[in-house]
Amino acid sequence: MQIRRLTSDDAVVYRALRLRGLREHPEAFTSSWEDDERKPLAASHARLQDPATTFWGAFDGDALVGIVGLERLRRPKERHKAWVVGMYVPVEDAGRGIGAALLQALCAAARDEGLRDLLLSVTDGNAGALALYRKAGFAVVGREPRAVLVDGRFLDKLQMHRALD
Known part of the structure; x- marks a missing residue:
């Protein structure tokens, strides 16, 4: 397995995998x-x-x-932070350490760029994702009730944070 930054040359495969994640797990994405x-x-x-x-x-x-x-924040007082977004590993590839390897690469690059804090949100009830993020050093710092409406159901999002310094 190789982990690397995606470029515009990867747009076709990126789009296909992203759409698959959005279709199969609508509750996991905004x-x-x-x-x-x-x-x-x-x-x-x-x-x-x-x-x-x-x-x-x-x-x-x-x-x-x-x-x-x-996704880096753009306001001057927030430029030390970025959001982790769009995490997806297909079910047939789960359990191979892919999510952990992706987060490790992202955190290393963020640290190299001088970022100091990472943020993410995860749908309450997504135990696998929550465990992955906790193992990568993220901690729950809050809850947004009724954050998303999927198929007529409101779902909460847990807000997570990880300091890089």
Whole structure:
């Protein structure tokens, strides 16, 4: 398995894996499959070229088997922080350490950039993701009730934080 930063050359495989995650796990993401599926491939190219956002991919040969992103905050007083976004590993690849390897690469790069804090949100009840994030050093610091509405159900999001220094 190889972990590397994604480039706009990876837009096709990135888009396909992202859409799969949104379709199969709508409760895990604030983005929706319906909205993202309508966006052109150019939107994925643009996202992978945005200097404020970096994505990493896990590759098994040529197959993309996991993704995670880092969205830096832009306001001067918040530039020491970034959000971990878009984490997804397909069920058939779970248990191989892919999520942990992606988070390790993201945290190392964030630290190298001088970032000091990472934030993320995880849907309450997603025990696997919560365990992964805790193992990577994140701690729950809050809860947003009714954060997302999926199929007529309100779901809470747990807010997590990890200091890098």
